[in-house]
Amino acid sequence: MTTRTTATPIQSQFLQRMSPRAFVPEALTTAQVEQLVDAARWAPSASNKQPWHFAYALRGDANWEAFSNIPNEFNRRWCLNAGALIVLLSDTEASPGKHSFDAGCAWGYLALEAHAMGLATHAMGGFSADEARQVLGLPANLVPEVVIAVGLRADAATLPDDLREREVPSGRKSLDEVLSAGALQTAA
Numbered sequence: 001m002t003t004r005t006t007a008t009p010i011q012s013q014f015l016q017r018m019s020p021r022a023f024v025p026e027a028l029t030t031a032q033v034e035q036l037v038d039a040a041r042w043a044p045s046a047s048n049k050q051p052w053h054f055a056y057a058l059r060g061d062a063n064w065e066a067f068s069n070i071p072n073e074f075n076r077r078w079c080l081n082a083g084a085l086i087v088l089l090s091d092t093e094a095s096p097g098k099h100s101f102d103a104g105c106a107w108g109y110l111a112l113e114a115h116a117m118g119l120a121t122h123a124m125g126g127f128s129a130d131e132a133r134q135v136l137g138l139p140a141n142l143v144p145e146v147v148i149a150v151g152l153r154a155d156a157a158t159l160p161d162d163l164r165e166r167e168v169p170s171g172r173k174s175l176d177e178v179l180s181a182g183a184l185q186t187a188a
């Protein structure tokens with residue numbers, strides 16, 4: 001497996017965290033999910049409105065089957081081996097215009113806490129919002145932002161061929177491409 005490297009001395013967690021699709025089919029514990037969401041809730045948010053909520057099912061618990069229907073067909077191919085599925089909701093009324101931004105930051109905190117715990121996370125935008133609304137009984141102000149698969153990482157060999165080929169650390173645009181000293185350069 002390739003190892004991610006970069007030129008500045010950033011913490012190794014940023015390079016080592018990745019979103020795998022191969023998970024060991026073992027349930028997480030409630031305490032593990034509580035630790036993940038505890039980290040997430042310390043994320044900064046506009047006016048400290050904390051416009052997020054997390055709904056979860058542990059693999060095999062009473063809610064697991066209903067949660068299993070929320071991800072789309074592609075994601076169901078791999079995420080049903082995860083130890084937990086967490087639906088991250090944002091509150092449009094609590095923080096109009098900033099709810100998604102703040103929820104995204106909370107997801108980042110959760111992902112890095114999971115990494116520190118030896119767990120892997122994989123966010124999914126590919127899911128049915130209607131199904132999430134129905135399963136979770138959501139009021140109109142709560143928006144399902146993403147479904148997060150969490151669990152212990154498994155060997156890529158457990159994946160079907162097409163997914164196994166994709167089980168490699170992704171790269172990034174260069175720092176130069178995303179950073180400007182002052183105004184952006186425009187084409188002449």
Ligand SMILES: Cc1cc2nc3c(=O)[nH]c(=O)nc-3n(C[C@H](O)[C@H](O)[C@H](O)COP(=O)(O)O)c2cc1C
Pocket residue numbers: 017018019020075122123124125126127146169170
């Ligand atoms: C908001 C969001 C939605 C995503 N949706 C999906 C998805 O539906 N299915 C999937 O396999 N990966 C999904 N991903 C994972 C991204 O493809 C992945 O984070 C990106 O390629 C960078 O790779 P890395 O997380 O391994 O560094 C999603 C990630 C985010 C943050």
